[in-house]
Amino acid sequence: MFSLINAASFSGYITLALFMLVALGRFTKRSFIVLADKFPRRSRSKHYLIACVSAAFFSLLTLRECYIAAVIVDSEFRSNPFEIYGAQK
DSSP: OHHHHHHHHHHHHHHHHHHHHHHHHHHHHHHHHHHHTTSOTTOHHHHHHHHHHHHHHHHHHHHHHHHHHHHHHHHHHSOOTTOOOOOOO
16 A cells, blocks of 8 residues: 555656646747747748747657656556455356
């Protein structure tokens, strides 16, 4: 039972860390967009900067959602660890 509580706690810490990482990514994305506004309108550097930052932010969101989905599937569809396998009638 204690190990099950530790696993849930550890999963919560990882989920919190991923949410904090995405929040930091949003702040960084906004900072880069403000920086990109200083480039000329049709600048290739501006285009590549926005594309790279958007791809990195999308990767962070995908990582977070995949981890949350894995935790839900793992906790929902795993067999009961406390189930006693006895002789069937």
